[in-house]
Amino acid sequence: MRRIAPLFGLLAICLLIVLLQFAIGAGIVDEYTVPRPTAIAAALPRLLAEEGILTRFLTTVAETFAAGAAATLVGTGLGAALYRWPLMRRSFEPWVAVLAAAPLVLAYPLFLVLFGRSSSTVVVIAFASALPPVVLQTVAGFSAVRPVLLAVGRSFGLGRAAEFRRVLLPAALPSVFTGLRLALMFGLINVVGVEFLINLGGLGALINDLSERYDLPGTWAAIGFVVLVSVSLFTVLDGGERWLQRRR
Amino acid sequence: MLSVANVTMRFGTPADGVTAVDDVSFDIRPGEFVSIIGPSGCGKSTLFNIVAGLQPATSGQVSVEGAAVRGPHPAVGTVFQEESCFPWRSVIDNVAFPLELAGMPRGERHDQARHFIELVGLRGFERRLPSELSGGMRQRVCIARTLAAKPRLLLMDEPFAALDEQTRLLLGDKVLQIQQTLRQTTLLITHSITEAVQLSDRVLVMTYRPGRLKRFVTIDLPRPRTAEVVTSPEFGAAVASLWADLREEASRGMAEAGG
Amino acid sequence: MAAILLLGGWQAMALSGLLFRDVVPPLGALAAGLWNVIADPTFWANALITGGELLAAVLIGGMLGVATGLALGASHVLSAAFERWFTWLGPTPKIILFPVLILFCGVGPASKVAMGAVSCFFPLVLSTAAAVRGVDPVLLRVARSFRARPWQTVLKVYLPATVAPLLNGVRLGFGVALIGVLLAETKLSNQGVGFAVMQAYARFDMPRMYGLLIVVVGFAAAVNVALGHAARRAVGATSKKET
Numbered sequence: 001m002r003r004i005a006p007l008f009g010l011l012a013i014c015l016l017i018v019l020l021q022f023a024i025g026a027g028i029v030d031e032y033t034v035p036r037p038t039a040i041a042a043a044l045p046r047l048l049a050e051e052g053i054l055t056r057f058l059t060t061v062a063e064t065f066a067a068g069a070a071a072t073l074v075g076t077g078l079g080a081a082l083y084r085w086p087l088m089r090r091s092f093e094p095w096v097a098v099l100a101a102a103p104l105v106l107a108y109p110l111f112l113v114l115f116g117r118s119s120s121t122v123v124v125i126a127f128a129s130a131l132p133p134v135v136l137q138t139v140a141g142f143s144a145v146r147p148v149l150l151a152v153g154r155s156f157g158l159g160r161a162a163e164f165r166r167v168l169l170p171a172a173l174p175s176v177f178t179g180l181r182l183a184l185m186f187g188l189i190n191v192v193g194v195e196f197l198i199n200l201g202g203l204g205a206l207i208n209d210l211s212e213r214y215d216l217p218g219t220w221a222a223i224g225f226v227v228l229v230s231v232s233l234f235t236v237l238d239g240g241e242r243w244l245q246r247r248r
Numbered sequence: 249m250l251s252v253a254n255v256t257m258r259f260g261t262p263a264d265g266v267t268a269v270d271d272v273s274f275d276i277r278p279g280e281f282v283s284i285i286g287p288s289g290c291g292k293s294t295l296f297n298i299v300a301g302l303q304p305a306t307s308g309q310v311s312v313e314g315a316a317v318r319g320p321h322p323a324v325g326t327v328f329q330e331e332s333c334f335p336w337r338s339v340i341d342n343v344a345f346p347l348e349l350a351g352m353p354r355g356e357r358h359d360q361a362r363h364f365i366e367l368v369g370l371r372g373f374e375r376r377l378p379s380e381l382s383g384g385m386r387q388r389v390c391i392a393r394t395l396a397a398k399p400r401l402l403l404m405d406e407p408f409a410a411l412d413e414q415t416r417l418l419l420g421d422k423v424l425q426i427q428q429t430l431r432q433t434t435l436l437i438t439h440s441i442t443e444a445v446q447l448s449d450r451v452l453v454m455t456y457r458p459g460r461l462k463r464f465v466t467i468d469l470p471r472p473r474t475a476e477v478v479t480s481p482e483f484g485a486a487v488a489s490l491w492a493d494l495r496e497e498a499s500r501g502m503a504e505a506g507g
Numbered sequence: 508m509a510a511i512l513l514l515g516g517w518q519a520m521a522l523s524g525l526l527f528r529d530v531v532p533p534l535g536a537l538a539a540g541l542w543n544v545i546a547d548p549t550f551w552a553n554a555l556i557t558g559g560e561l562l563a564a565v566l567i568g569g570m571l572g573v574a575t576g577l578a579l580g581a582s583h584v585l586s587a588a589f590e591r592w593f594t595w596l597g598p599t600p601k602i603i604l605f606p607v608l609i610l611f612c613g614v615g616p617a618s619k620v621a622m623g624a625v626s627c628f629f630p631l632v633l634s635t636a637a638a639v640r641g642v643d644p645v646l647l648r649v650a651r652s653f654r655a656r657p658w659q660t661v662l663k664v665y666l667p668a669t670v671a672p673l674l675n676g677v678r679l680g681f682g683v684a685l686i687g688v689l690l691a692e693t694k695l696s697n698q699g700v701g702f703a704v705m706q707a708y709a710r711f712d713m714p715r716m717y718g719l720l721i722v723v724v725g726f727a728a729a730v731n732v733a734l735g736h737a738a739r740r741a742v743g744a745t746s747k748k749e750t
Binding site for chain 3: 005006008009012013032033097098099101102103104105106107108109110112113185188189190192193196197203204207208211216219220222223226227230231234235
Binding site for chain 2: 146148149151152154155156157158162166167170171173246
């Protein structure tokens, strides 16, 4: 039963979609709120041909990776620094935690004033939102390295730099990767969110456009497309994370 | 070779503290295998950390080959109680780690590492990751890694503590073999009497809190020894005499712990 | 802690310098902006609306999420069939659903509640399912050995054993619900704190915008800390002692 359960789940969801199609056809569900699934599917080629969804996709992906890569690099560096200097950690970590819990994306009007309605605004907001969780994750990762591994390093006479490069970093690699995953996740959420809110650039703006034109099947299709993008991104990242952890 | 002189280690404040190691002195001659046994909580591991240079003593001095120990000494190799393989390195890269630090080229260090892998009986497992090995095999990788640095003094802190009884006996055999081929000067810390008697030339008994040296016992069993040595009457006599000493300390420890 | 004060003082110097003319106001103007926000009755009216929306969102999204999570956690089959869908949808940006939610719920507060509830739903499903599965099987065997009835097992074992991870789930859910509600308000609304931020932006009233942001960040941090603290206390009470 457990073997075929995923298949069963897929079937159940397909059935739901078919039911929805008939419910709309029968007038139980309002067609002007939820378009027919077939209409949504039919809208996809139109998005490809007329709305340039692929270019928009590339814009969103580029912005996400820019923000995510920057947040991973800076966040891992800051995390390592906080781990290295306990006094700094004691004074700053609570503030980083506050920022991680704060709805930083709400400050987007502020960034609009700073950077104008441009791609850099989108990237900077996504970077700022992704940074605190990455820092927290990295500090936790370094702190979780088993002390005996550090003792081995010291028993072989490793200095600070060699200890970091040969013991700390490889030992904490899975959590650094988790940091990357977090960075891309927060990056994507905020990039699409801000694109939608300020109606600029990639997929988020496309959804905003389509909905303002009351193009319902198009809106739903674009939403489906974004979900697909994010699902495939995280499937790849999860796979990488599990592979790294299995080596432990 | 190794000289420990009046080493004392106190934790906490002078008014309200614990003396883990109290005025311990002993020497180890080159080629000698010495074990320190004592009940849990007698400060064996603290003494180990001090000798390994991982922790400074409150007072007293440790010197290796006449030079005072102030941090990990290059002539001293350490094997830890806990699992300490680098999980991201294959067996051969774990063993070659100290050689890599010394800047030895890859081919050469792998050749040398292979020799030590064979010595601990892990031939054929060079490319495996530690997560693919059993606990006993991983501990053997750690022993090989320490030996690869060619230490003149080998320190082992209960290296078999985390293993089951059978693996323990087999690994003890392995250590005995290595000891006989390399004539490796070794200080082993353990709480197992049979292990200590089977392997050592001399056994030091420590007291429970504060950790002092209670007695030196010379083990006069002939070498080379094998696992069969445990059945000889001399072995039985040595174990019985040590057990009498230890029982007193262990029961004192249990009484103090309120258990 | 002293270092924090030092940091504050240093930052004050950096900010009062003329880095970006109007965008980085000196601390005095910031404090004035913050005070103007706190002393302003319309802010509290907006805060009340946003707070109400948030509460409704967390209640609705949270209860649905916990119920779904319980079902997934208790049944291997359901979990194998459906949990991956929730895991996949978890990290997708939820704000893109807002246009659709407006169609369902109109432009009023209901669509903001829906936005928050949708955001809050996913983290709670996943953390509840994980929490239920994380219950030590020994405890369940104990309950069975005492012939506890199913409802007793839920009440006396599952619930106390999962309080801590559940509170953590609520903490995560609260955070994303707050973001969902506020962003929805900035997009399309004529009331609420998100709307107030947009108003300040439109009037280029930077001190007021900072004031609003500080209040929001402070509120989010306070709730986060409180829930985190409660979760830690629950861990201390329910988990085995460390050895």
